[in-house]
Amino acid sequence: MFAIHARYRGRERRRADFVRQSAQALSTLPDVNEFSVVGVEDIQATVDTAEAACDTTMALLSAGDWAVGIGVLVDDSLPDPELAATQALSLAAMTLGTHARSGQVKVGVKRGNRKDQAWSADVQAVFTMLAHILSKxxxxxxxxxxxxxxxxxxxxxxxxxxxxxxxxxxxxxxxxWQAEMAGYRLAISLLQRAA
Structure with missing residues (x-):
């Protein structure tokens, strides 16, 4: 299961309205469940596919002023889908942390009770390169x-x-564009394999 937790780091005067509008817009992406607003500047949602997780993250990076946490939860012992969603959202939020900067993507992969640092680092590295391309x-x-x-x-x-x-x-x-597309395909592939 994939989850996204994003925090707005921009300087919009009507921050709460901007964050709410962003949540509504992102909720229209394919295979993305409804984004909820958490507090004033945070939004979160589960997504159904690795491609949807990548598309959502790319949209946030392209918009600028967002820090993104991605949670990948692999736990077949959770029979309740709502519990799995709650844990994936919590993983994404904890992975993002409180001091994330604009344009930063942090990734947490958890298999059962263990965090998988290798997969987390690999996926995070790809998004760091993509964020750099988009920022330039x-x-x-x-x-x-x-x-x-x-x-x-x-x-x-x-x-x-x-x-x-x-x-x-x-x-x-x-x-x-060529580098972005190569990174995009790699990010999807890594997320699929991590899950």
Whole structure:
């Protein structure tokens, strides 16, 4: 089972409203259960698949100003799905801790009663690289990658932006699109194997 616990670290004046709106928006992602708001700046939800955990984390990293905790709970001895969800959410929150910084992703993998530090470190390392790629992206790069991520091919995205295919290709290259996609696939694979 996968769980996400995120903490807003930005400077929005209407912080509580922004956090609530973010929770509502993230709840619309495929295979993501409803996000609940915890306190003023924290949100949490369970997600059904490794891909949904990765997509949610990438959305939070892309938005900026969020610290993310991912909990991966592997415990077949828990017969009650609600208890498993509660424990996964608790693992994600504890893994994030109280001093997480914006753009930071912390991962906790727990098998039965034991934490699996090796899997946690590997998944966390991939998200650290992805966060770095996203933090270096220009507004043009964010715009280009957003269109391609939404399902458009390069020609369609270039037409949408009113630029040539070559200019679109250059924007994607400068934005680190190939590195992001490689890291994204690796993150999903590691999360699937960890679970």
């Amino acid at each position: 992206r220009t507004s043009e790069g964010r715009e280009a990658t957003s269109l391609v991520r939404s399902g458009m091919n390069q020609n369609e995205a270039a037409a949408e932006l009113g630029i040539s295919k070559q200019a679109m290709s250059q924007r994607l290259q400068a934005a680190g």
